[in-house]
Amino acid sequence: MIPFVDLKREYHEIKEEIDSAIQRVLESGWFILGEELRKFEEEFAKYLGVKHVIGVNSGSDALYLAVKALGIGPGDEVITVSHTFISTVDAIVRNGAKPVFVDIDPETYTIDVNQIEKAITERTKAIIPVHIYGHPADMDPIMRIAEEYGLYVIEDASQAHGAEYKGRKVGSIGHVACFSFYPTKNLGAYGDAGAIVTNDYELAEKLRMMRNYGSLKKYYHEFIGVNSRLDEIQATILRVKLRHLDEWNDRRRRIAKIYNELLEDSEVIVPVEKEWAKHVYHLYVIRHKDRDKLQQHLLKNGIKTQIHYPVPVHLQKAYLDLGIRMKLPVTERISLEILSLPIYPWLKEKEIVKTCSLICNYDKR
Numbered sequence: 001m002i003p004f005v006d007l008k009r010e011y012h013e014i015k016e017e018i019d020s021a022i023q024r025v026l027e028s029g030w031f032i033l034g035e036e037l038r039k040f041e042e043e044f045a046k047y048l049g050v051k052h053v054i055g056v057n058s059g060s061d062a063l064y065l066a067v068k069a070l071g072i073g074p075g076d077e078v079i080t081v082s083h084t085f086i087s088t089v090d091a092i093v094r095n096g097a098k099p100v101f102v103d104i105d106p107e108t109y110t111i112d113v114n115q116i117e118k119a120i121t122e123r124t125k126a127i128i129p130v131h132i133y134g135h136p137a138d139m140d141p142i143m144r145i146a147e148e149y150g151l152y153v154i155e156d157a158s159q160a161h162g163a164e165y166k167g168r169k170v171g172s173i174g175h176v177a178c179f180s181f182y183p184t185k186n187l188g189a190y191g192d193a194g195a196i197v198t199n200d201y202e203l204a205e206k207l208r209m210m211r212n213y214g215s216l217k218k219y220y221h222e223f224i225g226v227n228s229r230l231d232e233i234q235a236t237i238l239r240v241k242l243r244h245l246d247e248w249n250d251r252r253r254r255i256a257k258i259y260n261e262l263l264e265d266s267e268v269i270v271p272v273e274k275e276w277a278k279h280v281y282h283l284y285v286i287r288h289k290d291r292d293k294l295q296q297h298l299l300k301n302g303i304k305t306q307i308h309y310p311v312p313v314h315l316q317k318a319y320l321d322l323g324i325r326m327k328l329p330v331t332e333r334i335s336l337e338i339l340s341l342p343i344y345p346w347l348k349e350k351e352i353v354k355t356c357s358l359i360c361n362y363d364k365r
């Protein structure tokens with residue numbers, strides 16, 4: 001059997017480092033807002049080339065708090081994509097603002113930059129591009145449009161730790177960016193965790209208070225905030241794993257290259273890496289016109305795959321009441337064709353070969 005992800009393989013590679021880091025936190029007797037988080041925030045900021053990192057409870061909270069801290073709420077519109085994990089859009093709706101969807105580019109599956117301007121109205125406050133699957137959105141035109149219309153750009157970098165756009169790390173380009181450290185992400189905790197990053201000092205201070213009941217000084221509250229912190233055990237785990245991130249991303253890129261080569265003569269469409277991009281392959285997503293049957297065929301042969309995502313956000317049941325009745329042809333079409341193959345730094349070459357030969361044989365049947 002080839003699992004879709006296997007975090008036990010990861011743990012066994014770094015067991016000693018992780019065990020001793022957790023031990024250190026347990027011995028310290030300090031579990032919330034301590035040295036481990038402070039150091040992780042500093043190290044991740046340095047890695048990305050940004051000034052401030054604010055650790056929070058999850059990627060979903062990071063997005064929700066980023067939208068809130070920018071003062072976006074009822075009456076405002078935020079432009080984003082429907083081809084994403086639901087949290088990107090929930091963050092807008094939970095703040096009382098309206099999501100306005102733009103279709104995606106059929107090659108990179110990120111926001112189609114040529115369709116942003118016509119979605120802008122007087123109520124538009126921000127754009128949230130998503131670096132989906134680990135491939136960056138085309139940030140230069142997005143930043144140019146944002147500047148022209150006075151909009152904020154919030155990067156959803158939850159799937160793209162270490163990915164680069166024209167040599168710059170994603171997360172360092174917009175006004176603010178959000179990361180998830182869900183266990184299976186390229187940089188993942190062993191539980192829930194997330195972070196907001198920005199170069200804006202005032203925004204960073206506001207977010208530091210927001211995540212901690214609107215308080216900087218204990219028992220003095222400036223406004224009503226939430227409890228959303230990245231705890232010391234998760235922070236120490238992330239510090240260990242951050243040291244391995246580049247090597248693990250390199251291994252993902254090598255695996256993607258092998259997949260690309262072995263699938264060359266098949267009928268599937270393989271992922272694209274634009275010349276301006278460094279893709280970190282959080283997911284390796286192919287397209288096939290017989291997707292469901294191909295998935296069944298792989299499963300029968302012991303290979304687990306997934307679909308990211310089977311239903312675009314604007315067609316989700318949770319979103320039907322919002323009355324968003326729009327057509328997003330590329331988003332809707334690819335949701336029927338996409339299939340995510342196993343990819344993680346511990347995937348073995350023979351597992352890649354087996355998966356590819358099953359796909360090639362399926363096409364020749």
Ligand SMILES: *Cc1c(COP(=O)(O)O)cnc(C)c1O
Nearest residue numbers: 058059060085087158159180182
């Ligand atoms: C994982 C993910 C999130 C949410 O992160 P959580 O930590 O699971 O809350 C948001 N956006 C995208 C694109 C994601 O992949």
